[in-house]
Amino acid sequence: GGRGMVPVHVCKALEWRPGPGQQEEEEDPTQTSWRNHSASPSSSGLSCREVHNAVSRLAAKILKWMTHQHIDTTAEVHKTMEKRIMMCVLLCKCSLEGALLSLAALDAGATLVPLSWRWTKRECLDAIKAVVPSEASFTVLCDPRCAALARSVAASSSNHVAMRLGKCSGAFECAAVESTGDDGGVVVRLLCRWLSSPRDLEPPREVDYRTDAPLHLLFPAGGGPAAILFTSGTTSRAPKGCGHSHAAFLSQASSKALRVGYRRGDRHLHCAPLHHVSGLCALVTAMASRASSHLFIAEFSGENFAAALESVESAEAAGNVCVLAVPAMLSQLSDQVAASASGRAKRGYPSVRRTLLGGDQVGAGAEAACARLFPRSAVFATYGMTEACSSITIRALGERPPPFPTEEEREMGGRGQYAGTPLPHIEVKVDARESGGGGGGLLRGA
Numbered sequence: 001g002g003r004g005m006v007p008v009h010v011c012k013a014l015e016w017r018p019g020p021g022q023q024e025e026e027e028d029p030t031q032t033s034w035r036n037h038s039a040s041p042s043s044s045g046l047s048c049r050e051v052h053n054a055v056s057r058l059a060a061k062i063l064k065w066m067t068h069q070h071i072d073t074t075a076e077v078h079k080t081m082e083k084r085i086m087m088c089v090l091l092c093k094c095s096l097e098g099a100l101l102s103l104a105a106l107d108a109g110a111t112l113v114p115l116s117w118r119w120t121k122r123e124c125l126d127a128i129k130a131v132v133p134s135e136a137s138f139t140v141l142c143d144p145r146c147a148a149l150a151r152s153v154a155a156s157s158s159n160h161v162a163m164r165l166g167k168c169s170g171a172f173e174c175a176a177v178e179s180t181g182d183d184g185g186v187v188v189r190l191l192c193r194w195l196s197s198p199r200d201l202e203p204p205r206e207v208d209y210r211t212d213a214p215l216h217l218l219f220p221a222g223g224g225p226a227a228i229l230f231t232s233g234t235t236s237r238a239p240k241g242c243g244h245s246h247a248a249f250l251s252q253a254s255s256k257a258l259r260v261g262y263r264r265g266d267r268h269l270h271c272a273p274l275h276h277v278s279g280l281c282a283l284v285t286a287m288a289s290r291a292s293s294h295l296f297i298a299e300f301s302g303e304n305f306a307a308a309l310e311s312v313e314s315a316e317a318a319g320n321v322c323v324l325a326v327p328a329m330l331s332q333l334s335d336q337v338a339a340s341a342s343g344r345a346k347r348g349y350p351s352v353r354r355t356l357l358g359g360d361q362v363g364a365g366a367e368a369a370c371a372r373l374f375p376r377s378a379v380f381a382t383y384g385m386t387e388a389c390s391s392i393t394i395r396a397l398g399e400r401p402p403p404f405p406t407e408e409e410r411e412m413g414g415r416g417q418y419a420g421t422p423l424p425h426i427e428v429k430v431d432a433r434e435s436g437g438g439g440g441g442l443l444r445g446a
Helices: 010-014 048-067 074-081 096-107 121-131 144-159 246-260 277-288 302-313 327-339 364-373 407-413
Strands: 032-036 086-091 111-115 137-142 167-180 186-195 227-230 241-244 267-270 293-296 321-325 352-357 378-385 390-396 426-431 440-445
Touching: 010 048, 010 096, 010 246, 010 277, 032 048, 032 096, 048 096, 048 137, 048 167, 048 186, 086 096, 086 121, 086 144, 096 111, 096 137, 096 167, 096 277, 096 293, 111 121, 121 144, 121 241, 137 144, 144 167, 144 186, 227 277, 246 277, 246 352, 246 378, 246 390, 267 277, 267 302, 277 321, 277 390, 293 302, 302 321, 302 327, 321 327, 327 364, 352 364, 390 426
Parallel strands: 032 293, 086 111, 086 137, 111 227, 137 167, 267 293, 267 321, 321 352, 352 378
Antiparallel strands: 167 186, 227 241, 378 390, 426 440
């Protein structure tokens, strides 16, 4: 934000209580809205109110373990965190647990550092070494799917003092356990445990997410970044860490919601990895636009993608589904639908109303697949970068570029591909001096 403005926290969007002028019934805080995709038709999840409480409780545990003391009051928290640099390294799939841990780290005032679950232990350690200051305290957060890698990374970090990795507190695992109750209903238990050595020193403990608890809404000490996200490494030998503030995520969210048309009550299908800028920004955007439902696909495949879409099609509140995907995901979905006997090859998924494609060039094949699979959806393509906190430009499929006023500009425009117009908070400038006359691009965001 600008000078004199009060900073806004990403987790502020989790608050379920109605704001000024709103009625309590406008948003039901007990509605089940956050869940992992499961093959079980009765799979349950957490309500927005329970997610709020879970994030607060998990943030308190992170603060306790990273500061090695129990903190009871907000004043004590602020005093303790005022000068302490805290970083939370995250290893997770695109899961409910990963989303809860991401938000808990942000709520606790730590800098979130998500790592790719596909990396080796050595690649993870190199990434930590590149971005974690030697004076910082950090812990490794994980969901159950990445617990083995997280424990190995934490143990290696603690033992390799010469690597100047800071002070590692150990690994903290979060799991949402689904079990069938006596009445046949599915009960979700949120568990956490501390994995500070090869042997579990602390058994799984249930997190109380049903009792209301206020969010901490702390910011990183010294004006540090809210999150450090790594590039794909396609233009360099190793991925580079890019720091982004809470304001950057929220500016991206508001601009994207305005351009694409996200609205209150939408149901978002999350399949982009949370360690990638697109996945984390998709989560923040859905929260900021007051989505009523979040469905996470932890293990992506064409089969799971189709099953998740089938589950939202059969839900009572059909419609209002929003999808973020890359063209390769659409290809897998198309193959799965074509091979099935469900009839979706003809009907598609009419509940999908907004589709955002990114990560690769959207060609004629992807456009045709969207028309078949999502017949009622408005489809958009985005061009973005990790350094820009996700999207820079967005265009509707079929949108034509504006006319070029001069012959020189027409000639230059004909050499490239139209990527759309910049988002409202983004400024783009072409400066030939920056690339030897080749027309380098300069970006600035709010």
